[in-house]
Amino acid sequence: MVEDIGALHDEYGGQWHVRWKAPGIAALLDADGQALPDRNAAEKLVNRRLYAVREALPETDDEEFYHVDLLGMEAVLSSGEGLGVVTKVHDYGAGTSLELESGQIIPFTLACVPEIDRKANRLVVELPEMVEVEGDLSGDVKIRS
Structure with missing residues (x-):
């Protein structure tokens, strides 16, 4: 509390x-x-x-994170290629996303961020081939990656 x-x-x-x-x-x-x-x-x-x-703050479970824990983490591809540092965490109610210093947005899902190493301060990113948006952008929107 x-x-x-x-x-x-x-x-x-x-x-x-x-x-x-x-x-x-x-x-x-x-x-x-x-x-x-x-x-x-x-x-x-x-x-x-x-x-x-x-x-x-209370300790988090293995797959729970405070935004501050993600900020400053190095984002890398599974090949080891660096993508940059997480500078912002967005959560507008439709799902969390990570913004890198380059401005690139990564959906914070298990499919796109399959591995997080807190001790190494790094996360592995699998970039989606495409992001599909369904619906009128002024109303209910569904995003699939």
Whole structure:
């Protein structure tokens, strides 16, 4: 649970805590444990990024990854040819994809990324021959690789 993570930090050096008030309703507390005094104070924090210390996060299963674990990994083909470094992880709800420093996007599926070596900080990529998009791009889209 979010309470188990401990303090969150923002890019300005602020420290924050989150506590659940009720299912689906969280309270953001400052470093002294005080709730925000009013709506105006909360509005000033819109889009503020909060960060947790990696070591405070629960361990993942073998085939689970935090985005931060994938960032900076070297992407290579099964032949050993380098493709570049993972610079972004995208997840818009239709599946996760990895963006390399070249701008190349790799679907983060077992078919396209069959091997991840955390210790070597590298992942093996099998490039899809083609990516097929079904449907109207303004509505429901199905992608097959």
